[in-house]
Amino acid sequence: MNNTPDCTLRDATAEDLPALQALLGHAPAWPLPAGQRRLLACDATGRPVATLRLCPDTGTAAPRYWYHVGCAVHAAAELQLFRRQPTLLLGNDLTGATELLELAMAVDAGAAMTALVRHAIAAAADTATDTAPDTVKPGPTTVFAELPGPLDGSGASPFWAGLGRHFYTGDPRAAEARHGDAWRSHVAALLPRQLVYTSFLPDDAQAVIGTAAPGALALRAALERAGLQYRQHVRIDDAGPVLECSRVPGAAG
Amino acid sequence: MNPEDLLLRASTPADLDALERMAAASAIGITTLPANRALLADRLARSAQAFSSADDASGEEIYLFVLEDTRSGQVVGTSGIAASAGFADRFYSYRNEMVVHASAALGASNRIHTLHLCHDLTGHTLLTSFYIDPAYEQSLAPQLLSRGRLLFIAEFAERFSDRIAAESPGLADETGRCPFWDAVGRRFFGMDYPSAETLTGGRNKAYIAELMPQSPIYVPLLPDEAQWAIGQLHPVAELPFSILLDEGFDAETYVDIFDGGPTVDARVALLRTVAGSRRWSRAGAATAVHDSPWQLVANTRRGEFRVVLSRASLDRAALALDERSSHQLHSAPGEPLRAAPLQADTGSRA
Numbered sequence: 001m002n003n004t005p006d007c008t009l010r011d012a013t014a015e016d017l018p019a020l021q022a023l024l025g026h027a028p029a030w031p032l033p034a035g036q037r038r039l040l041a042c043d044a045t046g047r048p049v050a051t052l053r054l055c056p057d058t059g060t061a062a063p064r065y066w067y068h069v070g071c072a073v074h075a076a077a078e079l080q081l082f083r084r085q086p087t088l089l090l091g092n093d094l095t096g097a098t099e100l101l102e103l104a105m106a107v108d109a110g111a112a113m114t115a116l117v118r119h120a121i122a123a124a125a126d127t128a129t130d131t132a133p134d135t136v137k138p139g140p141t142t143v144f145a146e147l148p149g150p151l152d153g154s155g156a157s158p159f160w161a162g163l164g165r166h167f168y169t170g171d172p173r174a175a176e177a178r179h180g181d182a183w184r185s186h187v188a189a190l191l192p193r194q195l196v197y198t199s200f201l202p203d204d205a206q207a208v209i210g211t212a213a214p215g216a217l218a219l220r221a222a223l224e225r226a227g228l229q230y231r232q233h234v235r236i237d238d239a240g241p242v243l244e245c246s247r248v249p250g251a252a253g
Numbered sequence: 254m255n256p257e258d259l260l261l262r263a264s265t266p267a268d269l270d271a272l273e274r275m276a277a278a279s280a281i282g283i284t285t286l287p288a289n290r291a292l293l294a295d296r297l298a299r300s301a302q303a304f305s306s307a308d309d310a311s312g313e314e315i316y317l318f319v320l321e322d323t324r325s326g327q328v329v330g331t332s333g334i335a336a337s338a339g340f341a342d343r344f345y346s347y348r349n350e351m352v353v354h355a356s357a358a359l360g361a362s363n364r365i366h367t368l369h370l371c372h373d374l375t376g377h378t379l380l381t382s383f384y385i386d387p388a389y390e391q392s393l394a395p396q397l398l399s400r401g402r403l404l405f406i407a408e409f410a411e412r413f414s415d416r417i418a419a420e421s422p423g424l425a426d427e428t429g430r431c432p433f434w435d436a437v438g439r440r441f442f443g444m445d446y447p448s449a450e451t452l453t454g455g456r457n458k459a460y461i462a463e464l465m466p467q468s469p470i471y472v473p474l475l476p477d478e479a480q481w482a483i484g485q486l487h488p489v490a491e492l493p494f495s496i497l498l499d500e501g502f503d504a505e506t507y508v509d510i511f512d513g514g515p516t517v518d519a520r521v522a523l524l525r526t527v528a529g530s531r532r533w534s535r536a537g538a539a540t541a542v543h544d545s546p547w548q549l550v551a552n553t554r555r556g557e558f559r560v561v562l563s564r565a566s567l568d569r570a571a572l573a574l575d576e577r578s579s580h581q582l583h584s585a586p587g588e589p590l591r592a593a594p595l596q597a598d599t600g601s602r603a
Binding site for chain 2: 201
């Protein structure tokens with residue numbers, strides 16, 4: 001809060017629901033499941049300008065999946081051949097981590113969002129229940145937020161069209177409408193379990209891996225200012241980036 | 254053409270001109286018959302050594318056979334055997350596997366075709382280098398050319414594996430465009446198929462296979478044209494391929510890692526020609542036997558191996574050969590012969 005003196009950070013209450021709905025564009029989940037918190041940044045007039053939901057122990061009830069973006073090198077000195085390319089490997093790497101989700105902010109409230117995220121990173125240390133050291137289980141000491149990947153002119157994800165569509169022929173938006181966020185856990189069962197070489201994907205699908213939708217760029221900047229970084233994880237449906245940091249003591253600054 | 258004019262025999266270094274002519278005429282994909290005189294001469298020398306060596310087999314041997322029309326004295330076809338695929342290294346193939354991905358919540362269940370890079374066929378005996386002059390395709394000549402090799406394997410089984418495989422060229426055009434390669438290999442090599450062929454010709458494929466993706470390939474991610482090419486034959490290979498299928502080879506499991514052509518495999522003992530073959534002693538008197546069914550008849554000399562098509566007559570103990578076949582085989586009375594019926598049912602007339 002030190003660099004945003006004119007904003008107040010606090011937990012949401014039932015009185016905040018109408019303002020939250022306006023900010024999010026939909027009715028917020030309320031009341032929250034045990035262990036979760038809805039945090040707010042309010043401006044000098046007390047109006048909420050940024051919000052997020054803090055959710056510890058990600059993927060410990062139902063499995064969550066992400067692609068890890070790695071690298072494969074094929075080299076042969078005799079042929080003067082040295083080719084490297086990204087690879088995708090489906091996994092549950094962030095299981096046990098604290099997720100920041102349902103993030104929303106008012107126009108020009110980037111600084112408030114950054115302050116709110118810093119606050120949330122510090123709060124994550126209090127809410128996480130898994131205290132295993134990160135050398136044993138890397139997930140629980142991580143705080144992360146997912147950003148949506150870009151869509152093409154028709155509203156479809158080029159990444160989904162290049163990869164997911166070959167493994168689930170249904171409409172992803174219809175599945176999401178029906179199952180909520182859990183649809184990604186369901187669809188992961190249909191996706192490739194082995195390493196996928198990205199050169200097998202169309203160029204436009206390769207190009208968006210780890211790229212946030214234009215509408216999420218301000219949010220991405222706010223998260224990065226708070227210390228979250230892209231660490232080679234992407235969403236499985238649209239390859240949107242996962243921004244991550246470690247919730248080390250003092251991370252909130 | 255009279256089938257009795259045809260002779261399949263062990264090649265000799267003197268067959269170099271004929272082999273070079275056939276290598277030039279054969280399609281892209283017959284990697285074991287390089288259009289390179291020096292490589293072919295080396296191949297013939299290795300083959301001559303394999304046929305005549307007094308040593309026990311090491312697995313390194315290659316055997317090249319030529320088909321001769323004894324009317325004209327012309328060599329009209331060739332075929333080969335590599336004793337042990339990937340000798341001293343590895344033999345790479347893609348193995349077809351199906352995985353079923355299912356989600357009850359989404360009501361979806363998909364069979365996903367995947368290709369797994371494998372070494373399953375390493376050490377199998379490999380049939381290679383089949384080429385026949387087109388003028389002889391519509392005759393019994395291809396049968397003799399392909400299956401005569403199997404009599405050699407049956408006779409000298411200790412020099413071969415009890416498992417056998419054969420590669421067939423996949424889809425590619427004259428310009429070297431190869432749908433499977435362009436969708437798979439090219440992404441890892443950055444060169445066209447003929448260039449990769451040249452790099453591997455005359456040496457073990459393992460050298461280049463190590464550059465291929467080690468994880469399974471998800472076939473649905475390949476372009477349609479490449480998907481269709483998996484397990485598809487180059488048209489030039491239809492004839493030898495059909496002979497192998499008739500022998501009992503299985504074409505479902507493996508494909509070539511470069512062009513996606515089918516690689517067939519089998520147990521040697523279950524092949525029709527091998528299972529149907531036996532050793533005979535030769536009846537002393539050669540008689541005219543014009544109405545007997547066709548037999549593939551081989552002598553049993555490794556260094557000077559010869560096979561002919563003959564209407565030999567068989568009784569319980571001995572095989573009677575006409576004088577011409579006997580002469581072609583360089584067979585002496587009392588010398589054992591190995592024969593297999595040309596048709597599956599020995600009772601039928603060819």
